[in-house]
Amino acid sequence: MRKYEVIFIVRPDVEEEDLNKLITQMEGVVAGAGGKIEKTEKMGRRRLAYRVGRHQEGFYVLFVLEGTGDTVKELERRLGVTDAVIKFLAVRIDEEQKRAEKLKAQRAIREAKRPKPKPAAPAPPAVPPALASTQQSEEQQQPQG
Numbered sequence: 717m718r719k720y721e722v723i724f725i726v727r728p729d730v731e732e733e734d735l736n737k738l739i740t741q742m743e744g745v746v747a748g749a750g751g752k753i754e755k756t757e758k759m760g761r762r763r764l765a766y767r768v769g770r771h772q773e774g775f776y777v778l779f780v781l782e783g784t785g786d787t788v789k790e791l792e793r794r795l796g797v798t799d800a801v802i803k804f805l806a807v808r809i810d811e812e813q814k815r816a817e818k819l820k821a822q823r824a825i826r827e828a829k830r831p832k833p834k835p836a837a838p839a840p841p842a843v844p845p846a847l848a849s850t851q852q853s854e855e856q857q858q859p860q861g
Contacts, residue, residue, distance in 0.1 A: 717751075717783055717784065718782070718783070718784070718810045719754075719782055719809050719810040720779075720780070720783065720788050720808050720809065721778065721779070722791060722792075722795075722804065723804065723805050724742075724803065724805075725764070725777075725801065725803045725804070726777065726801055727801075727802055728771060728775060730800050735758075735777075738800055739758075741794075742779070743756065745794050746787060749783065749786060750787055751781050751783025751787035751788075751791075752783065753779055756777070756778070756779055758777055759778055761773055762775075768802045768803055769802065774803075792804065
């Protein structure tokens with residue numbers, strides 16, 4: 717089974733109750749096709765980057781799911797024929813996660829091989845400019861002998 721992120725945008729005029737029904741329905745589609753929803757996130761109403769149909773904003777919903785290609789294909793088909801859904805996008809993310817974990821492990825190995833820098837010597841205490849000028853004037857007033 718592979719991991720996918722599916723994000724879809726619902727029309728802004730859809731009621732909260734209808735939105736919850738739609739989300740439940742799509743979760744049922746995934747479960748019926750043999751997949752498993754790991755996370756459902758309502759991202760809220762947002763302004764769209766460009767006009768889609770007659771809509772300037774929409775309600776974003778994100779699913780993170782585990783399933784086969786057929787599971788995602790069925791979900792995309794259902795999202796496409798649902799009138800309330802303006803746009804949707806499904807992305808396979810398991811390859812990206814593997815690549816990120818591999819890079820993280822390589823970076824940790826590289827850091828372990830790199831010699832640790834020695835701590836810097838402590839800096840001399842800083843003298844405020846007002847004190848520095850009074851010390852200089854005192855030194856000039858004392859006779860050298």
